[in-house]
Every structure is written in structure tokens, then in C-alpha cells.
Amino acid sequence: MTKIIQVKPPRVFSELKPWLQDHYQDLPKRLQSVAVFAMHNPDVIALNTIASISDQVSVTPSTMVRFAKSIGYQGFSDMQAVFQESMRHVPQPYSERLNSMQRSAGREQTVLSQFTQAAAESITRLEQKVDESALLKASEQLAQARMVYIAGQGRAEPVVAYLHYTLVKLGVQSVVLSGMPHSMADKARMLQTDDALLAISFSPYTANTRELVDICLLNKAKVVALTDSTLSPIARADDFHLEVLEDEVSGFRGLSATMCLALCLAVETGKVRAELDKKLNI
Template identity: 30%
Template sequence: MMRLARWLDLDRYEDMRSVYAKALRTSAESPLPERRQDGDGGYSTVGVVAGTLAAEIARLGECANAMQLIAAASVLAESRNLFSLGLRAEHPVAHHFAYTLSRLGRQAVVLDAAGGLGIDALRGVGKGDVVLAAGIEPYCRATIETARQAAHQGVAVVAITDSSVSPLARMAKASVIVISNSQSCFKSIAPALVASEILAKLIAAKSGMNVDEVVKEVERQLAELHVFWKPPDSRKRGGLAVS
């Protein structure tokens, strides 16, 4: 890839990737192509959607966006209590962020409003606490109101959102801006989901912990609880041991 970049008169592979990502983002402004009449079985649609999302995710690695992620992770890593907020379409982002962190030895409370009690976790919070809030247009009213309540109590807000002037970005101490055009009839959360994973990794790195040792210990504890499925012993057939 480096030789190809130089052949194209580019200094670095990152320059070539940036050009490619910009070209895909430009094509993302075109309407989703209709299914071809020769019966391609939807392959063209798959290619367009996959290519668009790949470009949007690759964009997170560009310098300006990487700096946003690093700045956001610095705020999150220094938190006393950490919360994760995302409702409706963005709920998987909030949940996955908390789950990924838990595998890395750090806990985040998901403000998922289960039974209408999600905001109750904000009782007693204040300066030193941080909430990661995910919101993509159309913005969920409950997400905005919960983040605003947290900010009112002195909690720092870190946003994963799609605009620097979104309601979340305007109240956030740090923001990660993602593109959510999936070339389909819905906004994609894939870039936001990837951003949350990057943040989790950065937080673990900034914590000073031995991540490898923490992961091994977490996996050991989960194995004791038989959380994950394992294939049956190959030496057994139908419950009987095979000699």
C-alpha cells in the first residue's frame, strides 16, 4: 500500500486513505441506486452501503477526528463515576460502550431508563463525574433532557453526535463528530458504535492499569460463571465417553 501511495505521488498511506474516504463521502450524497434491472440480487446495494460505512468509519482515524477521540477519552478516563447514555437508536452505542469497558476492568452505569428509573442513577452525582451521551439526528428528547440534567448537576458531558451544533455538542465538554449516512432510509449507528469502542480502548490505556492482566482476570471470572458457550468435548458422543 505504501508503494501504491508513492506511485500516486502521495507521501503517506494515510493521504491515500483520506482521498479514498473523501471520494466515498462525496458519492454518499447521491441517492441510493435502484436495484438493477438485470437482477443483480441486490449486490450493488450491498457494495454501496458497505463502502459508505467503511469510509465513515475510516474517517475516525483522520488526524482531526483522532484528536477528538483522544480529548474525549481524557475527560472520560479522569471521571470519578462514569455513565453511558443513549436511547432509542443510540441505545446499542451506550450499552456496548459500558459492556466493552466492563471487559477492560472499568465500570460505566447505563442510563437506559428501564422501568422509567434510568435517571435515578444521577442522584448525588456532580463535579468529577462524566456521562458519555450518544445522539444522532433525529435527536431523542429524553437523551437531551437527561444529559442537560446531568450537566446542571455539574457532570461533564462527552458527546458522540453527528454535528458540532447538535444539542449534545452544545452542552458537551468534548465531542466526537461522526457521519451517519448509511445510503439507506435510516441513519447508521455503525460509526458511533466504533467510536465508542475506540474510546473504551483509550480509557483503558490512560488508566495506567495492566490491561492484559485485567482482561485475563475478567475472562477467568466469566469462565467460572459459564457465561459463554463452549463446544462439547470431542471425546464424548451422545453423553458417553469415547475411548
């Protein structure tokens, strides 16, 4: 039987790589080829079944199990979990930092640290997931508009206020629609073809905002949507939508990532608008 390496194997993929190099020489031929394959194709190990993998490496399933065991894991599944984990956690520098901080603190997590962690993670994800080009396209729509109407209710209202504040400071004409004592139809009628609606909405989605988007799309006015899901009713095929997902802590969702995205959107819009104005003046 193949010797089983006694030292506990790494539970983190990045540590597994150098670790394997050390022990590579001691492995039998077939197990060596498995090792080489695993280092070259970690994603295959993570995602496929033992049968499919062993087929690709041209070994038998038993060999795969033996490989995993020989380097110290309980079995193939145990090893696979490590590979899968490496795919899940696309490096998250900030949360990583927070994590280690929390570990060193050792004590119970405070409300503050829970929320800061959630916020940091939401922001990290925001940077990774938001489509830069979508952000630019949305900014262009807003910059080209004669007037930007901003709408949103409930938890979205602070975002509305912030966007309005920032856009105005940047010289982009905008008004807040939510606060006005008009009917939806009246509000929608204000929007002309060369105007744009900036709609912010989070689950649970308010019927009001949705209705507004509906009418605007019918009237061919441009709509830029900021939501927590592309499945939100206000996200449509023919609008420009940005998605931001806030981590929740025991039912509470913050607005840290959302505010960050809002600022980006406003600043980009301001930049595009400034360029447009320049062209017109020449």
C-alpha cells in the same frame, strides 16, 4: 490561433501534471506561465474566478480561456472542475478500492455492496475528520470519573451496549442509564461531581438524552457526548464531544463508523485509566 491539442485531456488532476509536462514546450510563452502557475497553485485555480487568477498570473482572462482550450478542455470552467474535483476527493483509499471493485463487477449494485461501501466511506471519513486530541481529552474525562454513566436511546442503544460491555471489560466502572426505570431528574441526581456522563445521540435527537445532559452540566458533572453533528442539542461548549457521520443508503444509516469510534474511545479510556491506577498504587 493556437493549436488545440487533440488528445482528450485528463479528467483527474494527478494525471494532468505529467501530461502537462509533455506538452509544455509546445505552448506559447504566456500559456507556459499559466501552466507553471497552475501546477504550483492548484488550489487557486480551483477556488478563484478567472479574473482573480489571471490577475495573479499577470495575464488577461482571455489567456486563461485560451490555455484551457489549448490543452483540450472545453473552456476555463471545464478545466476548473478538474481542479475542484482534486480538492473534494482527499484520497480515499478504501472507497477507491470499493469503487474499482464495483466497476469491475459491472452489474447492478447489490444491497450488500451498497451498505459496505457506505460503511467504508463513513469509516474513512471518521479517520480523516475526528480530532485525535478531542478523542484523548474525552478519554481522560471518562478515565478520571469515579463512575461512567452511559445514556442513549433508539439507534444509539447498540452503541450504549457496546461501550458498556467494552468499558467493563477494560476495568472502567460504568452503568447503563437508559434502561433504568427512573425519572430523568432521579438519574441526574445519581451523578456526582466526580462522575461522568457518556451520552450518545443521533438525529432525530431524543428529548430525554438532551434533558439529561442539561442537568448534568448544571450539576458540573463532566459530559462526554458522541453525536452525528456538533449541532446536536447535546453538543455544548462546555462538554467533550465527538462527531461521527454515517453515510446513508436510501434512508438507512448504519453504525459501522460509530462502533469503530466507540471502540477507540473505550480502549483509549482503558489505557488512560490503567496509567492512573498505576500511579495511585505506587
